[in-house]
Amino acid sequence: MLSSTTKNKLLTLASILALLLVWKLLAVFLNQEIIMPSPEITLVKLWMVISAHNFWPSVGATLSRGLIGFLISCAAGLVLGFCAGFSAPVYWLLQPWVTVIRTTPVMSVVILAIIWFQSDIVPIFVTFLMIFPIIYSNVVAGIKNVDQQLLEMAHMYRVKIRRIVFELYIPSILPYLLAGASNAMGITWKVIIAAEILSQPIFAVGTNLMIAKINLETAQVFAWTVVTIIISFIFEYLLNTLENKFRTWG
Template sequence: MKSSITVESKKIGRKIGILVFWFFIWELCSLFVNNPLLLPSPLEVLKVLSILTGKLYFWRSVFSSIFRVLVGLLFSITMGLLIGVVAGLVKFIEELLQPFIIVVKATPVMSIIILALVWFRSSNVVIFTTILICFPIIYTNVLQGIKAVDINLIQMAKVYKVKRKYILKDVYLPSIKHYVISGVLMCLGLGWKVSVASEILSTPKYSIGLNLLNAKSTLETAELFAWTIVVVLLSFIFEALFKYYVRK
């Protein structure tokens, strides 16, 4: 028990040391540039961040962005999982969806956001863009997982006349678990990038993206860095919570 605690403490200590190292590099670069408009120091950014956290609009913006990302991700994961399983089992569905998946993957994110601005209200642009970008990732991973299932297991189940719903529940779903986890982890990071980019262009009233745009417009570089740190932290928290859920 003590040895496991010691190992865990060493891991945490190493991660903190790595974080301090990169903050030190940031500080050195800031001193070298010697222009806070181009590269503010870490202490200056943390000071601005502490001021922001004391304001109501900061939290309204953060929670509004979290809500949009969650809705987009949940739709993406649910649709990707259900449609991916169906496409993996029915060849025609896979062939039918293939052109759509190829087009969405090849289309630049900015093009999708601009089109969404024409079609939807600003608050819905973020959700739509997140779904359209993340859905193909989950769908493709689930499809690969279905195709990777051992065909001998399926044939054996059919020989013993196992019902289709039990084959799906006890053979297919456990086999695609790691593919789904991998896809979700990719989407958790990508979802935040896409959502914030959508918010910058669609400018919903309360959003992290709008605050990033305002900071850039007023040349408040420290505030720009502070909001960026918030996005990075939220993305990290989402991934950490998901990994904890998977472990448990």
Template sequence: MTHRIANPKTPTSLEPAINSQPSTAKFKAWGKALTIPVLLLLLSEYFVRAGWIESYLLPAPSSLWQTFTDLANGDLWQHIWASSFRVFIGFLIGSFLALFFAVLVGLNKQAEAFLEPSFSAIKSIPSLAWIPLLLLWLGIDEASKITLIAIGAFFPVYTNTVAAIKGVDRKLIEVAQVYRLKYWQLVQQIILPAASPGILTGLRNGLSLSWMFMIAAELIAATQGIGYLLSDGRETSRPDIVILAIILLAVLGKLTDRVMQSLETWLLRWRDVIKH
């Protein structure tokens, strides 16, 4: 009797369904994410067209495209670049300093005794309170804006990193002591990898606050940037420019957060976590 051996490379009827599952899941995820924004746009369009909301208070979403086109043909991209550059530089400086001091405080009791009370007090100062002092010290140029953004990025990164380092499982430290790891080997191979989820969460929060502090800086003293667009739209009674600037902030903030989220997923790919 002859037996026919199935070719292992021959696709089965289940493969198309299995391969289509990721694309279907992504489509459903995008559909859920866009439901509320699309619904708000449709309701806004209807209320303005029906006369329930005056157009000088809230322009119809369909009219925003013309505003975007007009600004895009002008200096819109310069405003986006100016704000993005300030956020990028301020976030780098603030997060670098935060990581340095957080590791120092988290690993050294003496450093914690000296630094933690001062950082805790400074953290409670509102962002707007820094602006007059920075303008006096650094003027209205880029230095004052970048410094304010760095302050905004510093404290979320610092706080989360210190908490993550202090939350490292003591059993991991005991294992390192059994293997007689040196101090910097302990920090590099045990403490920082174990604390990395909290550190990356702090970086994402710091990036979000960098955008907020950027707006605070540009609303006070700037001739370029998205914050300047917000101020200009208010002074010229142009709600369409104000709303468009807010939408740009939401889009840029989401894009940068998505980049950080992807970086976090890649760096923490070793974790065994629940995947939805």
């Protein structure tokens, strides 16, 4: 008898193997490396990419842009979300801005950012515009869903406002904030790479992807893609761990 976690792990493993198999079959069937490089060629290229002198500077630059964009968005989303959650006028003042930001196509934002800023800043700016509305809306929703009866209780027992904010509001919105953050984190890496491809900073995963594409090095495109998937995966894992940690009282 297998436990259900072992069983699930086996299923995941089988699914990954199937993916590799389909990939391999497609590569054999098409038999054109420029369209569909095989897994083993990609693996060789991946090794070459990782051992290249510009690998760590590129990954480091992309990571720091992503994290800076993400953290600025979180901070702004938290502060403005709090203001809008508490004050209806602020909410309605911010609403049109948030809607415009939310509905503008990523590519329009990227192109405008390239016109306005230097190439290093573009991905950060674009990430901010994509991530901020998500964090902001989650914080506002969190505050609107704070249990009114608990608030009434705290006010009746004359608990100080500062403690009501830290011990009642913040824990109440934490699940919303973390859900928003893990959703946003996944989008961050996609947006960062897209912005880097167009803005072409000197060190960037996106720039390397673009160079590989121009040189018709499809295997290298695959290799860099694998790198971004790994980055996404690591951060998703970290945020999930954090989310579970905060759920201990459940």
